[in-house]
Amino acid sequence: MPTRRSAGILLHRAGPAGPEVLIGHMGGPFWARKDDGGWSIPKGELEPDEEPLAVALREFAEELGSPVPAQDFTPLGEARVTSGKVLTVWAAEGDLDADAAVSNTFTLEWPPRSGRLQEFPEIDRAAWFDLDAARTKLVKGQVVFLDRLAASL
Structure with a gap:
């Protein structure tokens, strides 16, 4: 079975106390009550013949x-995340x-085995965080990209 792959963009800006990153809180009922460790770099899964940056x-x-408000992209490499996927950022x-962030949605049977399908946003809110706060907010497998971003700045 081939390795599942995802790709994402870590948007950053200069903040009052140093770099800030834009991340999104994962939507849906599984993440509704989780804040720390419930945020993600905006990303998505690749099909076999797709270009990761695209x-x-x-x-x-x-x-x-909204499209990425940038033209220049710095590769932060890949990492195997907790789900087993390889994430390129x-x-x-x-x-x-x-x-102003508005996410697309996904359909999920909720509550489980209810036969009731509901729509949930992939990301229910987005926010800017300094790197220290983002380390707490992000799911653990993505924190490595904050270190790589800090090293590249």
């Missing part, structure tokens, strides 16, 4: 409702109104 750009737009410097 997927990262598409998924950013789908999950935040690029950094981009830009600014975006996190409060």
Whole structure:
């Protein structure tokens, strides 16, 4: 079975106390009550013949409702995340109104075995965090990209 792969964009900007990153809180009932460890870099899964950067750009737009406000992308490499997927991330410097983020949705049977299908946003809110706060908010497998971003700045 081939390894599942995802790609994402870690948007950053200069903040009052150093770099800030834009991340999204994962939507749906599984993450509704989880804050620390419940946020993610905007990303999405690749199909076998897709170009990773193209997927990262598409998924950013789908999950935040806006294209990436940048033209230059710095590769932050890959990492195997907790789910077993290999995640490839690029950094981009830009600014975006996190409060205006509007995500696409997914369908899930909820409550389980109820036969009732509901729509949930992939990301239910987005926010800017300094790197220290983002380390607490992000799911553990993605924190390595904050270290790589800090090293590249």
